[in-house]
Amino acid sequence: MSAAAGAPAGAAGSGPASPKRNRGRKVAVIGAGSWGTTFAKVLADAGCDVTVWARRPEVAQEIQVAKRNTQYLPGINLPKSLQATSELERALAGASLVFLAVPSQSLRANLGELEPYLEPGAVLVSLVKGVERGTLMRMSEVIADTLDLEPERIGVLSGPNIALEIAREQPTGAVASCASLEAAQDIATACAAPYFRSYVNTDVIGTELGGVLKNLIALAIGIVDGVGYGENTKAAIITRGLAEMTEFAVPQGADPTTLAGLAGLGDLIATCQSPLSRNNTAGRLIGQGFSLEETKEQMQQTAEGITSVAPVLELAKERGVPMPIVQQVQMVLEGTMAPKNLAPHLATEDDVPRPEMSFGSRPGLWARLFGRTKGNAA
Ligand SMILES: NC(=O)C1=CN([C@@H]2O[C@H](COP(=O)(O)OP(=O)(O)OC[C@H]3O[C@@H](n4cnc5c(N)ncnc54)[C@H](OP(=O)(O)O)[C@@H]3O)[C@@H](O)[C@H]2O)C=CC1
Ligand SMILES: O=C(CO)COP(=O)(O)O
Numbered sequence: 382m383s384a385a386a387g388a389p390a391g392a393a394g395s396g397p398a399s400p401k402r403n404r405g406r407k408v409a410v411i412g413a414g415s416w417g418t419t420f421a422k423v424l425a426d427a428g429c430d431v432t433v434w435a436r437r438p439e440v441a442q443e444i445q446v447a448k449r450n451t452q453y454l455p456g457i458n459l460p461k462s463l464q465a466t467s468e469l470e471r472a473l474a475g476a477s478l479v480f481l482a483v484p485s486q487s488l489r490a491n492l493g494e495l496e497p498y499l500e501p502g503a504v505l506v507s508l509v510k511g512v513e514r515g516t517l518m519r520m521s522e523v524i525a526d527t528l529d530l531e532p533e534r535i536g537v538l539s540g541p542n543i544a545l546e547i548a549r550e551q552p553t554g555a556v557a558s559c560a561s562l563e564a565a566q567d568i569a570t571a572c573a574a575p576y577f578r579s580y581v582n583t584d585v586i587g588t589e590l591g592g593v594l595k596n597l598i599a600l601a602i603g604i605v606d607g608v609g610y611g612e613n614t615k616a617a618i619i620t621r622g623l624a625e626m627t628e629f630a631v632p633q634g635a636d637p638t639t640l641a642g643l644a645g646l647g648d649l650i651a652t653c654q655s656p657l658s659r660n661n662t663a664g665r666l667i668g669q670g671f672s673l674e675e676t677k678e679q680m681q682q683t684a685e686g687i688t689s690v691a692p693v694l695e696l697a698k699e700r701g702v703p704m705p706i707v708q709q710v711q712m713v714l715e716g717t718m719a720p721k722n723l724a725p726h727l728a729t730e731d732d733v734p735r736p737e738m739s740f741g742s743r744p745g746l747w748a749r750l751f752g753r754t755k756g757n758a759a
Contacts, residue, residue, distance in 0.1 A: 400426070400427055400428025400574075401428060402427075402428060402570060402573070403424075403427050403428035403429045403570070403571055403573075404428050405430060406428070406429045406430060406477065406478075406571065407429070407430045407432075407474075407475040407476050407477065408424055408429045408430070408431055408432075408476050408477065408478040408479070408480065408571055409431070409432050409433070409434065409472045409473050409476035409478070409479045409480070410424065410431065410432075410433040410434065410472075410479075410480045410482055411434045411469075411472065411479060411480065411481050411482060411483060411491060411495060412433075412434070412435075412481065412482035412483040413433050413434065413435030413436075413440050413441065413444060413450060413453070413465065413482075414453050414482065414483075414682065414683065415453040415454060415544040415545065415548075415682060416482045416508055416542070416544045417433060417480075417482030417483070417508070418433060418444065418450045418453055418454055418459070418544075418548075419454065419457075419544040419545070419547050419548040420480055420482060420508060420572070421433040421459075421463055421465075422457075422459055422460055422463065422547075422548060423547065423572050423574045423577045424480070424571060424572050424574075425459075425460040425462050425463045426460060426550075426574035426575070426576075426577075427570075427571060427572050427573050427574040427577070429571055429572075430462070430464075431462070431463055431464065432464040432465065432466060432471065432472045432476070433463065433464070433465045433466075433472070434465075434466060434467065434468075434469055434472035434473075435465060435466075435467055436467065437467065438467040440452070440465075440467075441465040441466050441467040442465075444459060444463065444465035445464060445465040445466070448460070448461060448463065453544075453682070454544070454545065454548050457545075457548045457549070469494060469495045469498050470498045472498075473495060473498040473499060473500065473503075474498070474500075475500065476500060476503060477500065477502070477503055477504065478503065478504050478506060478567075478568065478571055479495075479499065479503050479504070479505050479506065480506045480508055480538070481505060481506065481507050481508060481509060481520070481524075482508045482509065483509065484509070484511065484683045484685070485509050485510075485511025485512065485513060485520060485685055485688065485689070486511070486513065486514060486688055488507075488509060488513070488520055488523055488524075489513065489523050489526075489527055492523070492524060492527040492528055493527060496527075496528055499528075502534070503534070504533075504534045504535070504536055504559075504564055504567070504568070505524050505528070505530065505534060505535055505536070506535075506536040506537065506538055506557075506568055507520040507521055507524065507535075507536070507537045507538075507589070508537075508538055508539075509685075510539065510592035510593055510595075510596055510685050511593060511596075511685035511688060511689050512593055512688075512689045512692040512693060512696075513692070514688060514691065514692055515692075517692045517695055517696050519586070519589045519590065519593070520537070520589065521535050521536075521537055521585050521589055532559075532560035532561070532585075533559065533560055533561040533564055534564070535559065535560070535585070536557060536558060536559035536564060536565060536568045536585075537557075537558050537559075537585055537588050537589045537592075538555055538556070538557045538558070538568060538572070538579065538588075539555060539556055539558075539588050539589065539591060539592035539643075539644045539648065540553070540554055540555030540556050540579075540592075540643040540644050540647055540648055541553055541554070541555075541643060541647040541648045541650065541651030541652075542555055542648070542651070543651055543652075543655050543657050543658065544657075545657055546655075546657070547576070547577060550575075550576045551576065552576045552577070552578075553576070553577060553651075554577075554578050554579065554580065554643050554647070555572075555577065555578075555579045555580070555643060555644075556579060556580050556581070556582060556588050556639070556642065556643050556644040557569040557572075557579045557580070557581050558581070558582050558583065558584055558585045558587075558588035558589070558644075559583065559585065560583055560585060561583070562581060562582075562583050565581040565582065565583065566581050568581075569581050580642070580643065582636070582639060584635060584636040584639045586630065586633055586634045586635045587630055587634075587635030587636045587637075587639030587640055587644065587645070588639055588644040590626070590629070590630040590633065590635055590640075591626065591630070591635075591639060591640055591642075591644035591645035591648055591649075592644060592648055593685070593689055593693065594622075594625075594626040594629060594630065594645075594693065594707075595622075595626065595645070595648045595649040595652050595653075596652065596660045596684075596685050596686030596689060597622075597660075597686050597689060597690055597693060597706075597707045597710055598618065598619065598622030598623075598625070598626065598649055598652075598653060598706060598707075599649075599652040599653050599658055599660040599661045599664065599686060600660050600661075600663060600664040600667075600684075600686045600687070600690075600710050600714075601618050601622065601664065601706050601707075601709070601710050601723060602615055602618055602619065602653040602661055602664060603658075603660065603661040603662060603663060603664020603665040603666075603667070603668060604664040604665070604667055604668040604710070604713055604720045604723055605618065605668060605720070605723055605724050606661070606664070606665050606668060607664065607665040607666065607667060607668020607669040607670075607720060608668045608669075608720050608721045608723075608724075610724055614724045615653065617724070618653075618706060618724070619649060619650070619653050621705075621706060622649065622653075622706055623640065623641075623645065623646055623649060624737070625703075625704050625705070625706055625707065626640055626645060626649070627640045627641075627645075628702055628703075628704075629693070629696075629697055629700075629702050629704060630645075632700055632702065633696075633700070659680060659682050659683065659684040660684045660685065660686040660687075662680070662684070663676050663677075663680055663684040663686070663687060664686075664710075666679060667713060667714065667720060668720040670720075672716065673687070673714050673715075673716070686710075687714065690707060690710055690711045690714060691711065693707060694707060694708060694711055706723075709722075709723045710723070
């Protein structure tokens with residue numbers, strides 16, 4: 382069992398986060414889209430000396446000079462101290478922590494490009510919520526596979542973190558995770574801004590999968606919203622979606638309590654409720670009758686769920702885990718199921734109605750989830 386999430390790192394008995402704690406600490410953010418730019422602001426507001434890398438020089442220039450990123454964060458003033466560049470070497474010079482905020486399908490190539498400039502001992506932290514097509518790897522696995530780093534140098538940070546809300550300094554929490562609890566605490570401390578606090582754990586698999594899987598459920602929510610179904614339907618999808626996320630993640634080594642926390646349920650709620658969510662928005666367009674291609678054309682930003690559906694279902698099939706909601710999302714995306722039929726198929730197609738929790742038929746999973754076998758349940 383991984384270390385349980387405790388008090389937010391850096392918060393114990395110390396009152397509000399103090400930027401002094403991070404003074405002089407050089408960190409880098411790779412990717413200057415909505416989340417990369419927002420997270421760079423969080424790190425700067427936590428007192429770090431931050432450089433964000435943008436692949437387009439004009440984006441780097443706008444952040445560096447005007448302290449704005451109008452394409453991704455309209456109306457947001459960025460901290461004066463925030464530096465930006467389109468040169469990886471400059472971004473990574475002296476950085477002990479490197480936060481990765483690019484789309485999942487480009488991460489492997491980006492890692493290859495940045496490798497020559499990494500400082501010895503630098504810790505890489507994925508902010509990415511996707512799975513690599515083809516390899517079916519989570520992003521921490523892609524990092525390990527590409528850079529051959531020890532687990533203590535690979536972290537993830539995830540949670541209910543809609544970028545624009547955080548850029549407006551609306552308070553929220555996250556989970557920083559690493560095989561080394563000390564490294565997780567270090568990551569959490571680096572981004573401890575007054576409006577952004579992180580809990581820590583060593584459950585990298587659960588923390589990472591929470592962020593990946595909630596996107597798929599948010600697509601389903603968007604679809605039924607686009608169809609015009611109401612709150613009962615959405616509540617059923619969120620609840621069954623969490624069960625589906627947990628049944629998928631736990632056999633892969635995730636701690637069920639992680640899925641019940643900020644990186645699972647918390648992010649699921651935020652993404653399913655927010656009209657700012659790109660996955661939710663993409664689903665809504667499809668529910669309204671747009672094709673997948675038309676939807677992709679309309680989306681200006683990354684909706685990771687669209688690319689994660691296939692690899693997640695492949696993994697689920699390999700492991701014999703039923704994922705009826707995600708399966709139906711795939712059918713709707715492929716055009717083989719009408720959006721209005723997603724919810725009626727929601728619960729089960731079994732001839733005999735079954736219990737809400739299906740872990741009972743798999744005693745090992747039941748024991749992992751609840752610390753006891755079904756037979757000796759209190
Ligand atoms: N936005 C959010 O609220 C949150 C997002 N995330 C996750 O963060 C990750 C990044 O998403 P987000 O910032 O929102 O996405 P955006 O679509 O807002 O931005 C994507 C960024 O990646 C860059 N990019 C695109 N393709 C490449 C490439 N091939 N090589 C290098 N850079 C590339 C884009 O550059 P360019 O502008 O030049 O196209 C842009 O800077 C995703 O996995 C997402 O799930 C996690 C938490 C919150
Ligand atoms: O991950 C997110 C919130 O935690 C952002 O969700 P979207 O990618 O759907 O916008």
